[in-house]
Amino acid sequence: MIRSARWVDRIDLQRFRFWVQLTAFVLLVYGGYLALDLGSQLPIFSCGYNREGRAGVCYLLPLQHQLARPWTQLFSFAGIGLLTGFATFLLWFIVLNKGWCGFICPLGTLQDWLTAIRKRLGIRYSLYGERTFNRLSWVKFVLLALLLLIPLGIGGGFWSHDWGAPFCQICPGRVILPLFTGDPEQLTVDFSSVGTTLLTGGGMFIAGLFIAGSFFKKRFFCFFCPMSALHYLIAKPALLKLKKEGAKCTKCGNCFNVCDMEIRAIADDIERTEIMTDDCTLCLKCVAACPEPGALKVEFARINIFEATEDGFLKRMNQGAPRDGSKP
Amino acid sequence: MRPYWLPVVAAFSWSSAVVAEAAAPLRAESSPTPATAGTAPLPATQPLQDARRVGWREHATVAGGARSEHTALSTRAATLWLTDTPPQRDSSRSGYGGDSGKSHGEAQGQNQGGRPQGTGASMANDSGDRTPTKQVWLRQGGNPQTARPASGGEATLLLAPDGSASELAAESQEGPYRVRFPTPELGYYSVHFIRRSLEGGVLAVQIAKAEVPYSGMGHGAKIDPAVLAPKLDSRVPLEIVRERGADEGLFTRINYGDPITFQVLHNGQPVPEVQVTFTSGQGWSSTLPSGADGRATFSVIRDYYPDSWQLFDKRHRETFLATVRLTRPEAGEAQGAHYDTTRYTASLAGAYYPGVADYESYSNGLMLGVLGLLFSGSAIGWFRQRRTRPYQEVHFDD
Incomplete structure (x- = not known):
């Protein structure tokens, strides 16, 4: 027992993490081709827009859809679905806590790979100053609040369904992850309404920011990730x-x-x-x-x-x- | 699924494509380029070129503008058809259909959450049963835009996705004919309304058919193709069957530019060389003879041209109508009289919508992506440049 504990403490974490991340990425992005289905309450960015290859769906997608139900439904029978969905998400999350981000999240893995390319090219990385860091830390909580409030507003009739799943529309995972299965359908701007134009156009712009940002700054997007904020809020029992x-x-x-x-x-x-x-x-x-x-x-x-x-x-x-x- | 290459190559720009087309006169003599992906390689005996050669004709009953041809026939005006679009939706139609004049997401018939309610679906029936139900209404008239609600007392034949058949009584003997049916299973529900009447020595049989999908609340769930397959019944003497695409599911929509193939069956056998008419929601029609296997393929034209971008609704639903007439020397007795000839009229109505190529743009998307990339890359470069500027001593001139 002591020997095995000693072996673990001496482990080459970098190599271990690389293989775990690679395995998780392959399973989550291509597992759908092997009929692998882990449900739609995963605490990571396993993008639901990767329709063919996904082995599970990021919980933020169904959460936003469920919250956009009319209030009369949301606060009656549809509320049960919302609660059971959240309970399933919590059960997934509770096992690994934020380890989902560091070891499993495909979008996090992508950022680490971009970092690895930068290192190989010998380009130095960027850092935030302390003041910038403290300022940026709040962004993810603001995004989380918007992610919850906008769908609720849709359900209440304040906004059109064109604003549905607002975070998914601006998430770089929606644009980038389906590309790994040869699906470029998300590389578009949807001009059918003001809402969809702003969201999908913003999504494409943010995808560009994501690539350049992650290249120079380690885990660039994780500072703004509302899933990370949600994780932190429920991390106590993990x-x-x-x-x-x-x-x-x-x-x-x-x-x-x-x-x-x-x-x-x-x-x-x-x-x-x-x-x-x-x-x-x-x-x-x-x-x-x-x-x-x-x-x-x-x-x-x-x-x-x-x-x-x-x-x-x-x-x-x-x-x-x-x-x-x-x-x- | 859309072909990947199509929008990448022919990247769409709203301003240059849709608005320009909206300003152009309606294309009466040509059908749009068909999208080929997502449909099965059908042994179509009537290629799309036929549709162009025969041409699309606009019916004079369509309001507004100079009309080139007048093809209104009394028999067309008597055509019966079934639809899952409630009559109220049509009664307020003008110009570009039921959703015209509404801003984005404000299409008529929305619930509190803003989602369009274009069909007669509900989650609970009058008895409080939670089984979801659907309704269909009977219309009369060959032009979906001007057809009026029809009345009747005949029972309706319902074929469920599992192939089981049942008869449905009309909901009301007065006013517009309507039937409601439960949809406990996912799949297509085929509803057939059959009316027989004797006109001189001719037995007129009118068969109106609607295929109503029930897709539940699932999102893209894989479904047994058997429940999507058209259902046939020997009690339906003449029938128009819409061919399913290879990748078709319950959420698959027929879009502008898509090819749509119908097969005409008489007592279950294909009928060759019979005239099949496809009429768009705005009343444009094209007539083709069926091939040796009873099939005729049309291209769904775009006939939705809102005046401005703000009025465009990507969920805009139009109803198409396919009709066929067949006269056979079938003699018999009906209503106490003898007839020498039987004249069948069959119809099939369905819905179609704008395609994604009408409102999505790859070129603008990629442009914004590259802009984001350049912006952040330049910002980081500029920031680094500023931080690494060599130290310069400040000299004070005393």
Whole structure:
């Protein structure tokens, strides 16, 4: 048991994550061809517009459709469907917490691949300043509020159904993910009304922003992701937890330096034990980069499954170096 | 599914395509280029060129503008047909149909949530049963735009998606003829209204048919093709059957430019060389003889030209009408009298809508995508340039 725990703590997280992400991407984007269907309450951007290949549907799509039902229905029998849908989403989410973002989300994986291309090309990445970071952190909550309120307004008769599923219309996942199955149908602007023109036109523009932004900035879109905001709001009962023991932290800053989301609190905050913030994607890079034994750890149902160790840190830092100590 | 190459190559621009076409006179002599994807390779014996050669004719009953031909026939005026569009929708029609004059998303007959209610569907019937129901109404007249509600007392034959048959009594003996039927299963429900009357020594048999889809609340769920297949019954002597496309589902819509193929069956056998007439929602019609296998293929023309972009509604629903007449020397007794000849008139009505190529643009989409890419790329480049500008010492001139 101890040996296996020690083996896990020494794992090459980067390689492990790459393969998990690749497998998840293939399953979610092409699984439909193998009749794989995980339902329509997934806590990730497995895009429903990828009609042929999808193995499941992002929960935000049915959520917006359900909220757009007429209020007379929504607050009667249709409300049951909404609640059961949310319960299913919660059950999916509760297992991996935000680990869905860091390991499974196809759109997150795409961003990581764009980052990998940039690294290969030797182009340096961009960072937000602290002030910009704090300002941008709110955007996803605003988007989440709009995502909920606009469909509710449609159901109440305030807006036309042309504004239906507003977030999906501007989501880069709708435009980009179907391309992986050879479906370019979402590369259009729908001129049938003012609402659809603005939303689909905005969607195309944001898709362009997404590609360039993700190329230069790690996990560019995750700062604005309303799914991430929704995750954070319901993260309390989740089984997978990122924990920190402030007493063991030396504030070396490794965790902050490797964090794709530039979360400063991971290094600065030595008070809280549950250190996961709203922007965190639970990629666990911080744990892998931490040299202080037990300072950062990952628990699943209160069982320690991966923690920072000096041994693991040294192994990962020396990855690729010759064993005899000579310079590579 | 749309062909991928089509809108990419011929990228659509609203201003240049739709508005220009709206300003142009209605195309009476040519049918639009048909979309070929999404339909089965049918052994059509009447190619689309025939439709162009025969041409589309506008009926004089259509209001407004100079009319080139007058083809109104008394027999056409007597044509009976069934539709799932309520009469109220048609009674307010003018110009470009029931949805004209409404701004986006404000089509007539919307519920509180703004979704169009174009058909007589409901979730509960009068007895409080939660089984969804549909209704169809009887119309009279060969032009869908000017046809009037018809009355009658005959029972209607209903063929459910599972092939079971039942008879439906009219909802009301007075006023417009209407029947309501439950739709417990997904699929097409075929409704047949048959009226027999003796006119001199001729037995006139009028058969009106409607195929009403029930798609439930599912979104794109895969469905057994068997429930989509046309249902036949020996009690229907003459029938027009619409061919299904290869990828057709319950959510598949017939769009402008699509080919539409009908097969004429008399007692279950194909009828060759019979004149089949296809009439659009605005009253444009084309007549073709059926081929050796009883099939005739038409191209659905676009006849929806709102005056401005603001009036365009992508859910605009038009009703087409396919009719066929067949006279046979079939003798017999009816209503206590002898007849030597039987004259059948069959009709099939359905709905069609604007195609996505009418309102979606790849060129503008790609342009905006590239713009977003360039904008963010340039912004990042500019920001970096500003941040890496070499230090310059400031000199004060004392």
